[in-house]
Amino acid sequence: MAPEDDPPTIPFVWALVPVVALISLLAGTIIVLEGSGHIPLVLGACVAGLVAWAHGYRWEQLQDGVLSAIGLAMGAVLILLTIGVLMGTWLAAGIVPALIAWGLELMSPSWFLPATCAVCSIVSLVSGSSWSTAGTVGLALIGVGNAMGINPAMTAGAVISGAYFGDKLSPMSDTTNLAPAMAGTDLFTHIRHMLWTTGPAWTLAMIAYAVVGAGLESTAEPGSIAAITDVIRTNFQPGLVHLVVPGIVAVMVGFRLPALPTLLTGALLGGLLAGIQGMPIQDVLASAMTGFAPDTGSAQVNELLARGGMTSMSSTVLLVLCAMSFGGIMERTGQLKTLASKTLAVATSTGSLIAATVLTSIGVNVLAADQYLAVVVPGRMYAAEYAERGLDPKNLSRALEDGGTITSPLIPWNTCGAFMSTTLGVATLAYLPWCFLNLLNPIIGIVLGFTGLSIARLDQGDPQPEPQDQP
Structure with missing residues (x-):
């Protein structure tokens, strides 16, 4: 037994072996057995x-790895539960129904997808949080798209593309701060360097949504959309009061307050607004706990608005805990590092090194099921190699986000994929083909690596910065 x-x-x-076992089990269970x-x-x-x-690790070490990984995910779990409560209270207070009604009146099906991506891009850029964006504005846009008869997978893809544009570029985003810390560069240098990959990916995504949207027509009868709007107006009387709570949340975001207290405040204010409008306290609490149960007199509107609640996140929370258990053992026992280190043997050129970094981050997203580990593990592994080859660390920090941050919502058992699927009500593999930004960004990053365009090198006399410890 080796010492600790x-x-x-x-x-x-x-x-x-665990990787092959996991992929086989996931494929058999999800694809074959559904x-x-x-x-x-x-x-x-x-x-x-x-x-x-079998290789000498004790149970205590394995348990410590599991608990450490779960501890890393607890912030995400708390946000998940809070988003569930917020969804319930905002529906009960009429906030989301009001946004849906206004969206139906203002948006055209042909411009709905690019508008959705643009709105979510702005909100996430300001908030720095893809989760907050999806759980608030994204939820309303899903409702608008559903009412128009647009494929919800398309809407979810546009929401996620926009949400991760800001999550990747906002100085308030946790991963945007974590990546340069791991690579050894500074925040704003990192953000400017990411524009080379994220900017073109976002532009191409917007063009793709415009092209797809141009061929869309509402499959809902015009009278049906009018009927939905009329039912919402009759039951919820949309007005300026329904903008107060989102406005307060927006102000809190503007002051860069942390996501959890901001979302919790929004959830509590939503419940308060529902109570002020006459909803019994027991119904407000039920909406927060088990979800909103509307009785509008329209089965179509009831189905549109029946969602939310803390318990709606229970399966997602369990999935996060299961995924982090696997990832925690793999990370703590060095199995992730062993797998990833093999890539350096074939990464002989600058392009192949950047490709290896992007693909390693994607692989850690798959195996460890957490975008933070997808940034931290490759960042620690490759920092010395980038410095040895005379590459500026901002190349590494960009590659970490091009592979780690951006692909996390595309994996069903990843914390981000599980959250987006549950929040938006669309299966991960259903919305994946429509997440144009998330699919294009890693490809562009790898292409730039092989062409050498935007690849920065350290000057001969420049110091080689050391990556920081994980925050």
Whole structure:
């Protein structure tokens, strides 16, 4: 048994065993049996634990890895639960119904998708949070799209593309701060360098949404849309009062207050507004806990608005815990590092090194199920290699986000994928083809790496900065 300060090294072939097991279990359960990823992730964690135990790791070390990873995800879990409450109270207070009614009156189906992406881009750029954007504005836009008869997978893709544009570029975003810290560069240098990849990806995405949207026509009868609007107006009387709570949340975001207290304040104010408008307190609490249960007299509107509540996030929270258990064991026992380090053997050129960084970040997103680890693990691994090759660390920080941040919502069992699927009510694999920004961004990053365009090098006399410890 190796001492704790000198942990055993697990060979590459053995580190590959849990990966093969997990992919096989997930494919069989999700694709063949059409089940969820919860049990495959638990079984994958068991396989990873057995491999580590066979190579000298003790149960206490495995447990510590699991608990540390879950601890890393607890912030996300709290936001998940708060978003569930916010969805319930904002629906009960008429905030989301009012936004849906106004959206139906103002938006044309042909411009709906690019407008959705643009609105979410602005909100996420200001807030720095893709989750807050999807759970507030995104939720309303999903309702508008559903009422127009637009494929909800398309709407969800446009919401997520816009939400991750800001999540990736906003100085208030946690991953935007984490990536340069891991690489050893500064925040605004990192943001400016990301414009080379994120800017073209966003432009192409907007063009794609415009092209797709140009061929869209509302499949809902004109009378049906008018009927939905009339029912909402009759039951909720949309007015300026319904902009007060979102306005307060926007002000809090503008003052760069943390996401959790901002969302919690929005949820509490939504419940207060529902009570002021005459909803019994027990119904407000039920909406916050189990979701809004409308009785508008229209089955179509009831189905449109029946969602939200803390319990609606329970399956997602469990998925996060299962995924982090697998990722925690893989990270703590060095199996992730062993797998990723193999890429350096083939990354002989600058382009292949950047491609390896992007693909490693995507791989960690798949295996560790968390975008923070997808930034931290490759950042720690490759920082010295970039410095040794004379590459400016901002190349590394950009590649970390091009692979780690942007692809996290495309993986069903990743914390981000689970959140987006639950919040927007669309399966991850259904909206994935429509997330144009998220699909294009890694490709553009790799292409720029091979062409050398925008790749910065350290000057001969420049110091080689060291990556910072994980915050």
